[in-house]
Amino acid sequence: MTVKTDTNPTEVIRKQNIPDERGYYGNFGGAYIPEMLYPNVEELRSNYLQVIESADFRKDFELLLRDYVGRPTPLYYAGNLSETYGAKIYLKREDLCHTGAHKLNSVVGQALIAKHLGKKNIIAETGAGQHGVASATVCALLKIPCTVFMGSKDIVRQQPNVLRMKMLGAKVVAVESGSKTLKDATNEAIRHWINHPDDTYYLIGSTIGPHPYPDLVARLQSVISEEIKTQLMKQEGKNAPDYVLACAGGGSNAAGAFFHFIGNEKTRLIGTEAAGEGVDSGLTAATIYSGTPGIIHGCKTLLMQTPDGQVMEAHSVSAGLDYPGIGPLHAHLHATGLAEYLPVTDTEALEAAQMLSRAEGIIPALETAHAVAALSKLKFKPDDIVVICLSGRGEKDLQTYQQYFQKI
Amino acid sequence: MNALQNLFQNKKQNLLSLFFTAGYPQLDSTAGIIAASQKAGIDFLEVGMPYSDPLADGPVIQQSSTLAIANGMTIEILFRQLETLKGKTSIPLLLMGYLNPVLQYGTERFMGKAAACGASGLILPDLPIHEYREEYQTLFEKYNLSPVFLITPHTSDERIKLIDELSNAFIYVVSSAATTGKQQDFGLTQQEYFQRLKSMNLKNPLIGGFGIHNRQTLQQAWQNLDGAICGSAFLKKLAEAPDARKAVEELKKDLGLMVE
Structure with a gap:
């Protein structure tokens, strides 16, 4: 395990996943x-x-x-999901960390x-x-x-x-x-x-x-992608997947799961944002989709704001994604096309949580369910290796799940 | 020289400034507050531009900001209000607020408008100093606006000297490590801090803020510094009093000052 940057294979990758000395990833970051x-x-x-x-x-x-944390967490081959979605789907089991999340x-x-x-x-x-x-x-x-x-x-x-x-x-x-x-x-x-x-x-x-x-x-969470690399090599003989999927509110599990694959052309990095009731509903937390550049909590990034620069309230069924900004690293990855971000609605996330529970016997956190929901938005080839960062477990969300599935 | 610099040329001690949030308590309170302050002999004013997430502010300024935004206050409306007062008031004005609304308005457009409305300077507490030097300083100079920076008891001497170098109106002395409106009274640490500042022989006047709310805190600030800024305590008076004139009067009483 390492948190050093000089373990990255090339200078190009190094420049994209860490900021300059004032904390800027391209145009985003800093200390305001x-x-x-x-x-x-x-x-x-x-x-x-x-x-x-x-x-x-x-x-x-x-x-x-x-x-204490219980690392490395397993990289679990999800056979039932793989069959359903027609790709080799792995779950990076951060939900098995002590306290239930990354x-x-x-x-x-x-x-x-x-x-x-x-x-x-x-x-x-x-x-x-x-x-x-x-x-x-x-x-x-x-x-x-x-x-x-x-x-x-x-x-x-x-x-x-x-x-x-x-x-x-x-x-x-x-x-x-x-x-x-x-x-x-x-x-x-x-x-x-x-x-x-x-x-x-x-x-x-x-x-x-x-x-x-x-x-x-990001550096402390980069252990996630570092382990994925080692584990994939062992399990698939490859050092990078074709896809990494992770949910992003502030973006820490996504940063950790992407970190060592940023700039690697072989891997598509896909972050999922909480779209709440829909990206154009006014009740959303999909910052990349509906945000504009500005300053929130001391950094320049994309945020949801009024034309006057007042920060808007976010909306998501998931408390962990209910944030009107996103980490500056993600704003930069989006701006440079190094990662893609998909909006996932409350309903899509709730359905994905149900689906994963039944398919693999794993109840994900609501935040994590947003990453799982991306499976049905993407088209895979049969030999694609897809890693989902299963960032947290769902016990804390049982009440929300129960309320939703009673209603429908 | 702008109006604020002019003021410091002519008055060297016992300066008193008030801070208020534009759009509070009513959207159109601005003109009345400015007129009442000038009439009451207040030396200069800080006009707060309300922001949804005022990190450095305590509950009083937070609540006034929330209400001002709910009242519909925007930078555009504030500029319109200030334009109508131009030529009718002489009290020096500074605009104070967080950087994000200024960025969204457009930095140069904002500065041009601020200057055209008669503002003498800007206080943008979350603007980093290095960014000021690289991207903002020439704009401040172009529009003859004074930048005002904050210092706290934790600011190093080296940094204070740099801030003194960059300033051309005054230095805003935050009385202790705290959000606005927090202190009850100035203890020994503050006094030592004030003494340390005094001994540095800075070229800019030192105006103390954060916690000025009664005779004692005002006198302590005046004894050690060149002037004082009163914000949260003034907002409380504005909320309670029937009009701005009465609010300024009540505040002056609390501060132990003569009321005409």
């Missing part, structure tokens, strides 16, 4: 932050590469990924960085609660007090995760401002950080925020 945040962000920026490439960090990180990869890494920087408290934002649970988990392990900001709307629809965070000893702060979802949970976490700058580490859950967060989270 008020002065109150500058010293903290600068402290992280000037230290993160050195820390994550150090032998000490890598030793601790790799050990925790193996024995989120833990980045949390373990960032919590180790926080310790290294001597921080005494960790704060995090959460949408679906997966990042909050992951943060609460690692903070319990490393004995760091943890505060999680969560929109009050999300607290209602993701109760099981709220209970888990509390059981793990984290403080959950209900955010009542604005949309009462992930966007405003992020605002409140940032405000808390402004008010507690000395000893607090802000553990961002996705490839969003000011530089260096998008790059830091």
